[in-house]
Amino acid sequence: MDGITLESVKKTFDGKVAVNDLTLSVPAGEVHGLLGPNGSGKSTTMKMVMGIIKPDYGKISLCGVDVLRQPLDAKRLVGYVPELPYLYEYLTASEYLDFVGTAYGIDLKSRRERVEELLQALQMSEHINEVMSGFSQGMKQKIAFTAALLHRPKVLILDEVLNGLDPRSAKIVKDILLRLAGEGASILFSTHVLEIAEAVCSRISIMNEGSIIAEGTVQELRSKAGMPRSTLEETFLKLTGSEDTDKIVEALKL
Amino acid sequence: MNRSTVLSLATVLFKSYFRASRLGRRSFFSNPRVLLAIDLALFAVPFALLAYALPFVPENFRGNIQPVAKQALVVLPVVLTAVVIVAGVLFELGQSSGLASSEAVNWLPVSPSEYILASSLSIVFTYSPLFFLCLGVTIPLAADFGFLSAVPLFVSISFVAYLWGAVIVEVLRSVMNRISSSVYKKSGRVGVALRVILVVILLVAVQTAFNPYLLYDALSVIVNGISVVWFVPIFWPSVAVVSFLASDAFRATVFTLLSLVFTLLIFEGASRLRAKYWSPVPVSIAVSTSTVYVPQGKSLLWLDPIAFAVASKELRSLTRRREMTRFLAIPVVLVVASLLPVLTSRTNTRTSLSGASVFLLAEASILLPIMLSTISIGQEGKSISNIYMLPISVKELVNGKLFLSWVLSAIGILAIALLVQFLAPVAVLQFLAVLVAVLFNMLTQGYVGLGAGSRYPNFTIGPRARFITFTGLAVAFFIGLLMAAGALTPLIIYEAGFFGTLGLGPNESALLTIVLTAAVGISLLVLARFYCLQGVKKLFSNMEA
Numbered sequence: 001m002d003g004i005t006l007e008s009v010k011k012t013f014d015g016k017v018a019v020n021d022l023t024l025s026v027p028a029g030e031v032h033g034l035l036g037p038n039g040s041g042k043s044t045t046m047k048m049v050m051g052i053i054k055p056d057y058g059k060i061s062l063c064g065v066d067v068l069r070q071p072l073d074a075k076r077l078v079g080y081v082p083e084l085p086y087l088y089e090y091l092t093a094s095e096y097l098d099f100v101g102t103a104y105g106i107d108l109k110s111r112r113e114r115v116e117e118l119l120q121a122l123q124m125s126e127h128i129n130e131v132m133s134g135f136s137q138g139m140k141q142k143i144a145f146t147a148a149l150l151h152r153p154k155v156l157i158l159d160e161v162l163n164g165l166d167p168r169s170a171k172i173v174k175d176i177l178l179r180l181a182g183e184g185a186s187i188l189f190s191t192h193v194l195e196i197a198e199a200v201c202s203r204i205s206i207m208n209e210g211s212i213i214a215e216g217t218v219q220e221l222r223s224k225a226g227m228p229r230s231t232l233e234e235t236f237l238k239l240t241g242s243e244d245t246d247k248i249v250e251a252l253k254l
Numbered sequence: 255m256n257r258s259t260v261l262s263l264a265t266v267l268f269k270s271y272f273r274a275s276r277l278g279r280r281s282f283f284s285n286p287r288v289l290l291a292i293d294l295a296l297f298a299v300p301f302a303l304l305a306y307a308l309p310f311v312p313e314n315f316r317g318n319i320q321p322v323a324k325q326a327l328v329v330l331p332v333v334l335t336a337v338v339i340v341a342g343v344l345f346e347l348g349q350s351s352g353l354a355s356s357e358a359v360n361w362l363p364v365s366p367s368e369y370i371l372a373s374s375l376s377i378v379f380t381y382s383p384l385f386f387l388c389l390g391v392t393i394p395l396a397a398d399f400g401f402l403s404a405v406p407l408f409v410s411i412s413f414v415a416y417l418w419g420a421v422i423v424e425v426l427r428s429v430m431n432r433i434s435s436s437v438y439k440k441s442g443r444v445g446v447a448l449r450v451i452l453v454v455i456l457l458v459a460v461q462t463a464f465n466p467y468l469l470y471d472a473l474s475v476i477v478n479g480i481s482v483v484w485f486v487p488i489f490w491p492s493v494a495v496v497s498f499l500a501s502d503a504f505r506a507t508v509f510t511l512l513s514l515v516f517t518l519l520i521f522e523g524a525s526r527l528r529a530k531y532w533s534p535v536p537v538s539i540a541v542s543t544s545t546v547y548v549p550q551g552k553s554l555l556w557l558d559p560i561a562f563a564v565a566s567k568e569l570r571s572l573t574r575r576r577e578m579t580r581f582l583a584i585p586v587v588l589v590v591a592s593l594l595p596v597l598t599s600r601t602n603t604r605t606s607l608s609g610a611s612v613f614l615l616a617e618a619s620i621l622l623p624i625m626l627s628t629i630s631i632g633q634e635g636k637s638i639s640n641i642y643m644l645p646i647s648v649k650e651l652v653n654g655k656l657f658l659s660w661v662l663s664a665i666g667i668l669a670i671a672l673l674v675q676f677l678a679p680v681a682v683l684q685f686l687a688v689l690v691a692v693l694f695n696m697l698t699q700g701y702v703g704l705g706a707g708s709r710y711p712n713f714t715i716g717p718r719a720r721f722i723t724f725t726g727l728a729v730a731f732f733i734g735l736l737m738a739a740g741a742l743t744p745l746i747i748y749e750a751g752f753f754g755t756l757g758l759g760p761n762e763s764a765l766l767t768i769v770l771t772a773a774v775g776i777s778l779l780v781l782a783r784f785y786c787l788q789g790v791k792k793l794f795s796n797m798e799a
Contacts, residue, residue: 047797052642054796075645082643086636088567090574095566098550102563103644108549115547128547131574 002063003028003155003186004049009058011044011210018044020210022058026186026203028154031177033201034190037240041210042190043083046157049188050080062155063186076104079148083159083190085140089133093124093143096132097150104151111150118146121176122169137164145173149180156180156187162196174200194232208240255368263364263372268379286379293382297390304394316399323395324499325474327408330388331415331491338381338419339426340460344580346427366528370424370521377420385416404498407506411491414513418488421520428527450573454583458590484509487516557653560646564654571633572658577719578633584625585666588618592670611674612688612749618670619692620699620738622663627703628730630655631793632711632721641794648791656700663696683764690768691745694775698737701782706730708789733785741778744770 004026011019019041026032034042047053049060051071060067067074088096094115101111119125122142132140141164148156156177162170177200181187191197197204198218205215214224218235222228225238237245268286311319359369378385389409396405484493494509553559572582592614634641641651671692675685710726712719722730744767747753753763 050643052639052797072645072647075643080643082639084636086639088571088637088640090570091567094547095550095570097547099563099567100640100644101549102559103646105560105645111549112547115549119547125547129544 002026003030004032004188005059005061006045006049007059009045009048009055009060011041011048011053011055017210019048019055022210022212024205024212024215026188028184028186029181030203031181031187031189031201033197033204034188034207035192035194035197035204035236036190036207037242040207040240042207043159045207046080046082046159046188046190049157050078051075076151077153078155078157079151079153080157081141081144081148081159081161083163085144087132087140087143089135090131092129092131093119093135094128096143097147100147101150106151114150114152115146118149121172122146138166138169141165142169149176154185156185156189158187158189160190160192162191162193170196194236198232206236206239214239255365255371259364260368260372260375263359263368264375264379267373267376289379289382293386296383297386300387300390301394304391305397308394308398319395320399323392323399324401326392327396327401327404327499328492328495330392330408331412331495332489334385334388334412334416335419335422335488337384338377338416339422341381342377342419342423343426343430343456344460346423346430367521367525370421370524370528373424374417374420374521374524377423378417381416385413388412401499404495407498407510408495411494411510411513414517415491417517418520421517421524424524425520425527428524428531431531446574449576450579450582453579454586457580457583457587462590462594487512490516557657558650560650561654561657564646564651565657568630568655568658575633577715581626581629582662585622585662585669588622589666589669589673592618593673611678611680612745614670614674615667615688615692616695616738616742616745618667619663619695620734622666623659623696623699624703624730624734626659626662627656627700628707628727629721630659630704631707631790632713632719635713635715638713639797642797648787648794651794652701652704652786652790656704659700659703660697663700664693667692667696681760681764683761683768687748687764687767687771688745691742691771691775694771694779695738695741698741698775698778698782699734701779701786702734702737703730705782705786705789706733708786708793711793737778737782741771741775744774 002025004024006022006024009019009022010017022041022045024032024045034045036042044053048055049062049067051060051067051074054068062074062077065074065077088099091099097111097115101115106114115128116125119128119142122145124139124142124146127135127139132143135143141161145161148158158177162173165173174196177187177189181202189197189201201218203215203217204221205212206221207213214221216224218232219228221232221239222230222235225235227235227238230238265286364372389412392408393405396402396408401408483489490509490513494506494513497503497505497509553562554565557565572578631638671685671689706726706729707722710723710729712721712723712726720727748763748767753766754760758766
């Protein structure tokens, strides 16, 4: 059974199409990269998968659970790190993780084990009893990532999860993702750093103006772009029709 | 000092300050020209009315007004300084420290003195309607009662005093940033508790200070004793006016000059403080020195662990967020505000209370829960996304959110009830009848407030954020008053003595009131709960983009 399934999903905001007739499936054990320029509909797609935003029409399910009809059951299956994690900054990391853990119904013993191992891996143990308003963006990101993994979710939705992370933590997060996928989790992962997408994702969808314009492995995308020896960056720019960046920079009076 | 930088920054600060305030969200009011027009109107209208009406005041009555006119001239400078300081401090308390530290001005090439001057000017302009209104009232009074020659000095020195208020706010802002950063960093939970207590004391003090009876007494003391306190700088403008009115030109000149020197001194002090404590940096506060994670998960009364977790989060929001602490002070302020006029009135306390107690309690049972519950959705700000993405049901959220509103409201109501019962005791059953009615009403109002708060939330986190739209607040109070009319009807009938006319004794009447109140109260609770659940359900079915 597929971990994440979207069938003909459409979303408009004030008449402007954000996501158009999108169909996508991420099977168990796959890290699926969602790439695209700013405003291409990646974050909206992820929020719809989370059940946070209602699609105008279409069907979304997580491990067979209909997100629109059984939102609470679907949320129990998924861990989500939004593009900008707005944590409750007046709480300590420990209080926030307790809040999240309670919402997921995780017993105290499992919560303690899970939090300790994740925070130790991400070098955040020393900050556990600090109020998060003083945290840097990277520290907040680590707490958001820890919160998303607390309940050992079968599905992970990660929107720019590596933003602000130091190289060591970013490497750990990437390794965790690969390991979770190896254990059967479905991961939908968006990033603007194409090297990361290439290193982590088994398949990639490129979105532009609300639609998926290409989907496949990195090699398949290169073939579709007619550039079999190119980098993923060159392939991406070709597919999204934005390869003329040199001319744009030259036109600037720098 | 670059004049264009100062003026441009003052305009920006004024606009952001004003737009962040409740009225200013409508761009119309944040236009400086519109405010100037309002200033002129507030000056011209009372001026014209008084100038026209004063000659018609009967001679025997003029003798009573003349000392008041003189008092106004003397006291106004001090009052202006005090009002601007209080308003500025309250504004600062209502502002999130995170927002203050991210102001662009912190990294732009603006010197501390340029910032202080610009910020002070923006405060002066923001509260200018008050200044013009005061002048519009006092100048015709002064002219009519023979103090016309004092008007030029009075107007100039009042402006100086008014400016002091703005500059002193800047001094206090820097000191508050410094103190709060160090206290928080060193004392963790104690610091949090200390701030809550200080804010509550400050708000109660402000409330008390503006009590009409106390204010009148205090102003009389100031006017009569102004010459005694000549060495306190804040009174120098008033001493200058008093001296001028007493035809002591030398003393008037000295204190006017001293006032001007003091202006320069506090400006220099504010600039130096600003230079030292340039911007508030959000500090990392450790609430415990331990680095061990001890998971918590409790339930309480009818709250399951998730609802309890929501309620705990709400309590921490109220106690730890600078802009939220003022809401925690509401119960205390309301108790003081309700009882102070009665306790300080010239009539017998017991007589005043016996008439007002039911009204006071009914008022508290509407205001407290509505004010606390209407804000509980909007105060989440952008962090509301946490609620959207976590598996929290609507009922769990409602129970968790309302728990704190109800507990704080109940504390306020019980405090008023017990104080009233202590000062003007009534029979136990009569007391119980009142208590049952107001507690049922309190529960209903909580649901109504949350229902409106979820339908009309305002997620803007800024200075003096209201967390609910104006329409939402109006809807909450409209529905709340309708519900209150229903919930309190048996009590009103009882208080009117209607049950007595049916031949029932005092105890039977009280018991019947309790039974009727419970029946009506339960029905209204069901209705209000439905209204609340539907609102919250709708909000969490789809997040706005």
